[in-house]
Amino acid sequence: MLAALKKRRAIRNFLPQPVEREKIEKLLEAATYAPNDRMREPWHFYILQGESLKNYEQVALSYLQERFPTKPNLVQSSMEAITNTPLIIVVTSSIVEGDEGATKDNTFAVSSAIMSMWLMAEELGLGMVWRTRGVGLVHDTALHAFIGASENEQLVGTLCIGYPEEWITNEKKRTPFLEKTTWL
Numbered sequence: 763m764l765a766a767l768k769k770r771r772a773i774r775n776f777l778p779q780p781v782e783r784e785k786i787e788k789l790l791e792a793a794t795y796a797p798n799d800r801m802r803e804p805w806h807f808y809i810l811q812g813e814s815l816k817n818y819e820q821v822a823l824s825y826l827q828e829r830f831p832t833k834p835n836l837v838q839s840s841m842e843a844i845t846n847t848p849l850i851i852v853v854t855s856s857i858v859e860g861d862e863g864a865t866k867d868n869t870f871a872v873s874s875a876i877m878s879m880w881l882m883a884e885e886l887g888l889g890m891v892w893r894t895r896g897v898g899l900v901h902d903t904a905l906h907a908f909i910g911a912s913e914n915e916q917l918v919g920t921l922c923i924g925y926p927e928e929w930i931t932n933e934k935k936r937t938p939f940l941e942k943t944t945w946l
């Protein structure tokens with residue numbers, strides 16, 4: 763398990779090859795086994811490929827052009843995160859009205875589900891990155907509206923997935939756990 767966790771990396775560059783439906787279903791199945799408070803199973807997945815992904819490109823492009831009107835190069839390079847990705851899965855978490863604690867717990871559960879998808883992806887030979895910022899559009903309203911999510915859902919992750927152009931194998935330096943731990 764530790765070896766698998768150490769091997770997992772954010773992969774951002776993909777081959778144009780599409781991801782098979784069977785593999786997408788395996789990712790979704792893996793997600794649904796995540797721990798979750800009171801079995802609320804608070805996740806929902808929106809699959810974007812082909813035409814729907816092309817439409818998302820337009821949403822992201824409008825967002826970036828509005829945000830960076832004087833930086834066309836930045837807009838273009840940021841767009842590559844989507845245009846070079848064959849599959850995007852947007853994951854939402856349910857909001858429990860009037861219960862902030864439960865709503866937070868739902869986000870924690872959905873985060874666990876995304877981690878399961880990340881590990882599953884690697885086993886299937888797929889690379890993945892969880893995006894929130896920029897074209898990830900998690901902290902904006904445009905993607906929420908585009909996928910048709912309800913008022914009771916909040917976005918947690920925009921997962922860019924595909925066959926990697928290359929695997930990242932260098933070890934990412936981590937702070938030793940002792941520096942992050944207080945033994946009481």
Ligand SMILES: Cc1cc2nc3c(=O)[nH]c(=O)nc-3n(C[C@H](O)[C@H](O)[C@H](O)COP(=O)(O)O)c2cc1C
Pocket residue numbers: 770771772773774891892893894895896898934
């Ligand atoms: C909640 C969350 C949000 C992230 N958002 C972005 C993002 O918007 N863009 C991006 O390129 N990577 C994003 N990442 C990926 C991180 O940058 C990456 O996991 C980190 O650099 C560690 O690298 P590793 O995953 O290869 O170990 C995000 C990761 C998490 C967990």
